[in-house]
Amino acid sequence: QVQLVESGGGLVQPGGSLRLSCVASGSMFRIYTWRWYRQAPGKQRELVAEITSGGSTNYADSVKGRFTISRDNAESTIYLQMNSLKPEDTAVYYCNKRPLESWGQGTQVTVSS
Numbered sequence: 001q002v003q004l005v006e007s008g009g010g011l012v013q014p015g016g017s018l019r020l021s022c023v024a025s026g027s028m029f030r031i032y033t034w035r036w037y038r039q040a041p042g043k044q045r046e047l048v049a050e051i052t053s054g055g056s057t058n059y060a061d062s063v064k065g066r067f068t069i070s071r072d073n074a075e076s077t078i079y080l081q082m083n084s085l086k087p088e089d090t091a092v093y094y095c096n097k098r099p100l101e102s103w104g105q106g107t108q109v110t111v112s113s
Contacts, residue, residue: 002026002101006094009107012085020080020107022095029076033098036069036080038091038109045094049080063089085111 008020020036033052039045049059049069057069068081078095092106 002097004095004101004104006104006107009093009109011110011112013113014086014111016085016111017081017083018085018109020082020093020095020109022078022080022104024076024078024095024097026076030073034069034071034078035096035098036067036078037094037096038089039094039106040088040091043091048093050098051078082109085109087111 003025004022006020006022008018010018012018031053033050035050036048037045038048047060048063049057049067051057051069051071059067066082066084069078071078082089090109090111092108094103094106096103
């Protein structure tokens with residue numbers, strides 16, 4: 001079973017930036033599509049970005065042009081660079097793969113002045 005550990009969240013002002021990291025255990029990291037999700041209070045978890053094993057990326061319309069997903073297969077790590085953050089980006093951010101594994105703890109991102 002793959003274990004997921006997210007980090008890098010915090011409190012940031014609108015317009016600021018954060019870089020999230022997700023380290024995955026296991027030896028098959030490189031063959032999977034990996035995704036970042038987020039869940040805001042009172043809302044369903046939503047897909048934010050994904051990166052395939054070949055490096056192709058897709059983004060939710062709400063973050064396109066502001067967020068960048070990347071992966072380091074050697075370190076079994078995926079990243080989410082978040083720029084031009086908005087208050088509506090406030091949520092707990094989670095990573096997972098396709099197909100899904102058990103969810104990690106997530107990392108809280110709060111965008112507020």
